[in-house]
Amino acid sequence: MGEEPRLIATDIDGTLLRDDRTLSPHTAEVLARLSARGTPVVLVTGRPVRWLKMVYEELAEPLPAICANGAVVYDPVADEVLRADPLAPQLLAEVARRLRAEVPEVSFAVEIVDSRQMRHETHYPLRWDADHDAIRAVETPEELLAAPAVKLLARSAEHDPDAFVALVAAVLEGLAEATHSSYSGLVEISAAGVTKAAGLAWYCARLGIDSRDVLAFGDMPNDVPMLTWAGRGVAVANAHHAVLAIADEVTAANSADGVATYLEKIFGMG
Structure with missing residues (x-):
């Protein structure tokens, strides 16, 4: 430079x-x-x-x-x-399946419509915009994963943040990207290469x-x-x-x- x-x-x-x-x-x-x-x-x-x-x-x-x-x-x-560059519904479903098998208490949310809207499981803890019009809880996993998502959010209160992201990255290796940007048990998942x-x-x-x-x-x-x-x-x-x-x-x-x-x-x- x-x-x-x-x-x-x-x-x-x-x-x-x-x-x-x-x-x-x-x-x-x-x-x-x-x-x-x-x-x-x-x-x-x-x-x-x-x-x-x-x-x-x-x-x-x-x-x-x-x-x-x-x-x-x-x-x-x-x-x-x-x-x-979103995750397709079929890929979302496979990612969620693998993570639920490894971390049964995991909860999910998705950023959809180019991240203008969010959908989350009823037990997913919201931190910022819980009452925003674009945020809505869903009743079933099928509804949560029905649309392409630019980010899948996975939370676990039982894991250290660094340990949790390492676990998720290992489970999803070759399938999706996993990272984190907070000191809570939140992992942010994107399509492979994103x-x-x-x-x-x-x-x-x-x-x-x-x-x-x-x-x-x-x-x-x-x-x-x-x-x-x-x-x-x-x-x-x-x-x-x-x-x-x-x-x-x-x-x-x-x-x-x-x-x-x-x-x-x-x-x-x-």
Whole structure:
């Protein structure tokens, strides 16, 4: 990578946002200055499309987003999904079958309609948008798995997060991708080959930007593929140990505007 990257890719939660899930005015201003000078900034997140609105409200302008861990590429200006890579119903059913056999107490939810809607089992614990109009419980496994899903969510209260994702990855090896982005017993499952790196690579190819010219920021295991793919992968200081182990550099924590501080240094914006 040269002195100045051609594209900035950043995770949202735990990386760009503070611990209270708000964007600091300082970070918002740095991102606006980068966009004004013509450097593309892309949000690369495990979030569904419907969770972007709260971030866009704090930005000077909405930024393109790669959502659902790479399964959805979203243009907020046109409110258009440019690409989606869902798990087909038949594949969902096989994944669920294997996981129920291995982890009987597992509960499932699916992100459908390009992650604009969610369906979940009645006993699946909701953390964020339980009363959102797009969220609905289903009565049967057949109904849950009837539509293509850009992400299957599997929860187990009885497992350590890192141990649970390792178990799920082993059970689904060659069938689907498994990762996690929280410190609860939640595993996020995507179609085989679908990662943040794959979604970002597709988006960069449209712009004619090579991976070596991309600067990426992250904090959790679902960011590892993106950080290793990018020319420079930077972890925030609060990152998971798996991210700190592979990062090219470490910046300040999310609570201390680590992304903005690093960008100001790289682009001479102080």
